[in-house]
Amino acid sequence: MKIRYFLIxxxxxSFSSLWAQLNVDMKSEPAKMEDNKRCFDCxxxxxxxxxxxxxxxTERKEMNPNFVFxxxxxxxGVHRHFSCTDCHSPxxxxxxxxxxxxxxxxxSCIDCHGGDEAFASYHxxxxxxxxxxxxxASKHNENFNxxxxxxxxxxxAMTRSDFKISEIVSAHNQMCASCHDNPLHFQRISDSTxxxxxxxxxxxxxxxxxxxxxxxxxxHTAVEDTMWVAHNILPKEMAVKxxxxxxxxxxxxxxxxxxxxTIETRKNRGTFNSxxxxxxxxxGANRNIYLNIFSIILFGLSLLGVAVHVFFRIKKK
Amino acid sequence: xSEKLYLYPVWxxxxxxxxxxxxxxxxxxxxxxxxxxxxxxLIRFDYAxxxxxxxxxxxxxxxxxxxxxxxxxxxxxxxxLRRKGLVDKLLKQMNYYISGTFKGEHTPFPVTKKRxxxxxxxxAYLATMYMMIPVMIITGVxxxxxxxIIMNVMNLSGIxxxxxxxxxxxxxxxxxxxxxxxxxTMGSSPTSNFKSIVNxxxxxx
Numbered sequence: 034m035k036i037r038y039f040l041i042x043x044x045x046x047s048f049s050s051l052w053a054q055l056n057v058d059m060k061s062e063p064a065k066m067e068d069n070k071r072c073f074d075c076x077x078x079x080x081x082x083x084x085x086x087x088x089x090x091t092e093r094k095e096m097n098p099n100f101v102f103x104x105x106x107x108x109x110g111v112h113r114h115f116s117c118t119d120c121h122s123p124x125x126x127x128x129x130x131x132x133x134x135x136x137x138x139x140x141s142c143i144d145c146h147g148g149d150e151a152f153a154s155y156h157x158x159x160x161x162x163x164x165x166x167x168x169x170a171s172k173h174n175e176n177f178n179x180x181x182x183x184x185x186x187x188x189x190a191m192t193r194s195d196f197k198i199s200e201i202v203s204a205h206n207q208m209c210a211s212c213h214d215n216p217l218h219f220q221r222i223s224d225s226t227x228x229x230x231x232x233x234x235x236x237x238x239x240x241x242x243x244x245x246x247x248x249x250x251x252x253h254t255a256v257e258d259t260m261w262v263a264h265n266i267l268p269k270e271m272a273v274k275x276x277x278x279x280x281x282x283x284x285x286x287x288x289x290x291x292x293x294x295t296i297e298t299r300k301n302r303g304t305f306n307s308x309x310x311x312x313x314x315x316x317g318a319n320r321n322i323y324l325n326i327f328s329i330i331l332f333g334l335s336l337l338g339v340a341v342h343v344f345f346r347i348k349k350k
Numbered sequence: 351x352s353e354k355l356y357l358y359p360v361w362x363x364x365x366x367x368x369x370x371x372x373x374x375x376x377x378x379x380x381x382x383x384x385x386x387x388x389x390x391x392l393i394r395f396d397y398a399x400x401x402x403x404x405x406x407x408x409x410x411x412x413x414x415x416x417x418x419x420x421x422x423x424x425x426x427x428x429x430x431l432r433r434k435g436l437v438d439k440l441l442k443q444m445n446y447y448i449s450g451t452f453k454g455e456h457t458p459f460p461v462t463k464k465r466x467x468x469x470x471x472x473x474a475y476l477a478t479m480y481m482m483i484p485v486m487i488i489t490g491v492x493x494x495x496x497x498x499i500i501m502n503v504m505n506l507s508g509i510x511x512x513x514x515x516x517x518x519x520x521x522x523x524x525x526x527x528x529x530x531x532x533x534x535t536m537g538s539s540p541t542s543n544f545k546s547i548v549n550x551x552x553x554x555x
Contacts (some may be wrong), residue, residue: 077359197503238399242496276395277388314510315387317395317459321514328521339532349452 063108106187138235167266182208209249280317354551376403428466439469489516
């Protein structure tokens with residue numbers, strides 16, 4: 034009997050460690066707000082001012098929109114404890130900035146997170162490996178880096194936090210749409226012109242609903258079990274086109290979009306389906322077990338009633 | 351044999367035929383969608399979606415024929431239900447189905463020119479045609495245009511709640527179909543009522 038309790042204890046502890054792994058600290062106060070204030074004085078506004086020592090006047094200039102950052106987004110993101118010069122050259126502390134600084138190499142995720150035990154559960158090495166196989170890497174080589182999709186100045190680890198599925202879908206799809214639905218941005222990596230997303234996806238019934246309910250990567254990536262977000266973006270010919278891949282009780286969304294919620298629900302002794310009920314509806318995937326049983330019983334009873342009636346009709350004839 | 355009664359006018363028979371056909375398409379495609387399985391597909395998912403949508407739209411427009419037909423031709427009279435003594439009448443009809451019919455008794459509410467349905471039929475048809483089918487049409491149209499649906503109802507997906515109602519009512523409609531088909535065999539002969547809905551003439555017992 035004691036062994037049984039011991040096993041239960043181990044089981045519960047194993048889940049509590051998983052809980053610790055899955056929850057990213059998104060609440061602690063940012064550490065270096067003061068250090069960053071000087072940078073953000075200019076880089077968080079569209080108009081910045083400076084004293085011109087040559088003319089002696091205070092000038093107002095328009096900031097390059099690519100260098101304007103939202104401080105609220107930065108201080109609620111995963112890199113909020115950093116000071117700007119942790120990643121950028123300390124030479125940026127002088128103004129005007131040295132022109133050569135624009136050649137400054139940018140870190141990629143793996144430069145900081147690779148081989149770090151603290152981030153082992155994020156599998157950055159696998160992400161790097163999977164990205165290496167993707168069309169983004171094979172077609173665009175080193176021109177394509179992590180920051181094309183992930184903004185380090187506002188990034189949130191949404192998939193393993195308590196974000197609503199709709200929020201995750203919207204944020205992740207925005208990453209893809211920022212190039213694939215924006216011809217100007219798309220030209221950063223290709224001269225080819227793209228058809229509008231709506232036209233490419235017109236085979237989907239109610240494509241708008243699909244786009245608001247699931248992420249592009251659901252159909253356009255190869256799912257890798259150890260990862261939360263698949264990074265191997267497949268060539269378009271290999272995209273999922275079979276409806277039943279998602280629209281069935283064995284929906285592939287369990288191992289992608291609903292992964293965090295699936296684990297959470299299991300932990301809370303719920304069923305995957307009860308999670309699905311709350312926020313979303315996928316025809317063929319949401320099956321209410323009670324409704325299934327109820328319908329089978331009701332249908333069976335009506336058939337039985339008919340059979341009994343037929344029996345007596347024949348017998349009494 | 352008594353004289354045949356002309357009970358089912360042409361418009362009603364056309365409406366009934368379209369309704370029955372669309373009902374079956376919706377049922378089969380609906381089951382295929384709800385229980386879709388990659389290993390065994392009753393109907394390919396995207397085909398089932400298209401057929402279900404088309405059949406649903408046809409059935410919804412066809413329902414207008416039923417509504418206006420009832421109003422304009424006076425067919426609605428047959429559905430009028432008097433509350434007074436209703437329970438007794440229902441029990442009488444049930445009793446006939448449970449025991450009377452086996453003893454060779456006559457139906458307590460025989461079909462006449464003025465009475466097409468017995469009280470149990472009236473209740474079942476009223477519930478089906480004036481409650482369940484409208485609910486199915488409203489929820490079906492909402493699911494066809496989900497942007498009309500409130501997305502979040504007390505932390506539950508509005509689309510899910512709509513689909514749940516659509517699914518629950520569909521189960522009752524399936525049961526209705528089973529019973530409707532079976533009771534249709536209880537005419538003067540097992541096939542007489544099926545002939546009636548094709549040629550319009552009712553064969554009395």
